[in-house]
Amino acid sequence: MRVTWITEDDAPPIVEYGTISGQQYPFSETGTTTSYSYLALYHSGNIHDAVIGPLRPSTTYYYRCSADRSREFSFRTPPPSLPFEFVIAGDLGQTGWTKTTLQHIAAADYDMLLLPGDLSYADFFQPRWDSYGRLVEPLASARPWMVTQGNHEIEKVPLLEPRAFKAYNARWRMPFDAGASPSRSNLYYSFDVADGAVHVVMLGSYADYEPGTAQHEWLQGDLAGIDRRKTSFVVALVHAPWYNSNKAHQGEGDGMRDAMEALLYGARVDAVFAGHVHAYERFTRVYKNREDLCGPVYVTIGDGGNREGLAEKYVDPQPKTSVFREASFGHGRLQVVNATHALWTWHRNDDDEPVVADQVWITSLVSNPACNK
Numbered sequence: 105m106r107v108t109w110i111t112e113d114d115a116p117p118i119v120e121y122g123t124i125s126g127q128q129y130p131f132s133e134t135g136t137t138t139s140y141s142y143l144a145l146y147h148s149g150n151i152h153d154a155v156i157g158p159l160r161p162s163t164t165y166y167y168r169c170s171a172d173r174s175r176e177f178s179f180r181t182p183p184p185s186l187p188f189e190f191v192i193a194g195d196l197g198q199t200g201w202t203k204t205t206l207q208h209i210a211a212a213d214y215d216m217l218l219l220p221g222d223l224s225y226a227d228f229f230q231p232r233w234d235s236y237g238r239l240v241e242p243l244a245s246a247r248p249w250m251v252t253q254g255n256h257e258i259e260k261v262p263l264l265e266p267r268a269f270k271a272y273n274a275r276w277r278m279p280f281d282a283g284a285s286p287s288r289s290n291l292y293y294s295f296d297v298a299d300g301a302v303h304v305v306m307l308g309s310y311a312d313y314e315p316g317t318a319q320h321e322w323l324q325g326d327l328a329g330i331d332r333r334k335t336s337f338v339v340a341l342v343h344a345p346w347y348n349s350n351k352a353h354q355g356e357g358d359g360m361r362d363a364m365e366a367l368l369y370g371a372r373v374d375a376v377f378a379g380h381v382h383a384y385e386r387f388t389r390v391y392k393n394r395e396d397l398c399g400p401v402y403v404t405i406g407d408g409g410n411r412e413g414l415a416e417k418y419v420d421p422q423p424k425t426s427v428f429r430e431a432s433f434g435h436g437r438l439q440v441v442n443a444t445h446a447l448w449t450w451h452r453n454d455d456d457e458p459v460v461a462d463q464v465w466i467t468s469l470v471s472n473p474a475c476n477k
């Protein structure tokens with residue numbers, strides 16, 4: 105587990121941890137410290153990260169960081185096998201709506217959070233990255249948060265800040281260089297959970313994706329390396345949706361879809377989750393814009409609570425492939441129950457937590473003989 109934290113003053117990048125709350129921290133790890141400046145005016149605090157472990161699965165660890173040794177945090181490691189529950193929330197931001205979404209997420213247990221881009225909406229104003237960190241800390245310190253980038257993370261300024269993703273890459277370092285299929289960029293990576301029962305592919309909508317590019321080559325290799333006798337479900341995350349019947353951001357995911365859809369289809373990816381459009385939409389199984397029983401289920405879950413508000417206008421008539429669409433804030437949950445069945449649910453902020461606004465059982469494509477000739 106990578107622990108990331110920021111101190112204003114100089115402090116060593118040390119995490120102390122153990123399985124007993126209180127003063128017992130038998131293990132410790134020293135990591136590294138970085139920082140960055142932005143537009144000459146902003147200087148980040150010391151950004152520390154340390155990878156701790158090996159850790160036991162399904163275990164609560166208590167830990168403290170060098171920032172404030174009197175503060176104890178805890179997290180629970182993911183389970184070693186199915187069932188496994190993901191929370192998926194996109195376009196989170198840091199508004200009152202965001203707070204409601206986070207409250208709903210915290211109200212029910214889960215193993216890992218996946219975020220398909222657009223985190224802080226700092227939008228060049230770097231102190232908002234700090235306030236976002238403080239806002240999500242209670243949740244992000246307690247479960248693994250696995251994120252990929254959105255357009256709001258680019259923060260490139262011609263001549264002055266030519267390097268894109270400066271703050272994002274400094275603050276949200278993901279394990280792109282670890283595991284069985286390392287990539288060379290923090291903007292795309294993959295990992296397994298539940299001893300390989302689920303493979304998660306985090307794609308970069310704002311990294312080059314055409315055939316011949318590093319991301320495309322990496323994705324080909326990553327998908328080719330999956331052993332579907334062991335891996336029941338494969339899910340992918342992108343930011344700009346490949347299928348979208350909302351009037352907002354129409355066509356923005358098409359280039360990436362043209363470049364990569366056949367790869368995901370060939371690997372029998374079960375579901376693709378996107379953000380960017382500030383609404384909820386679920387499609388049936390689709391390939392090349394038509395219903396296809398061996399294609400992925402597509403879901404837009406960009407309704408986390410950003411400051412731009414909801415995207416309320418839809419294309420009429422509703423495409424046949426679009427099963428459910430609604431402009432409300434909320435979050436989703438993917439409960440992978442066993443090797444053949446996963447339950448997807450959408451939780452609308454307007455409702456009490458037990459109310460589910462949309463749900464569907466997703467059966468793994470590898471369990472469908474028609475898709476595995």
Ligand SMILES: [Fe+2]
Pocket residue numbers: 195221222254255256343379380381
């Ligand atoms: Fe976006």
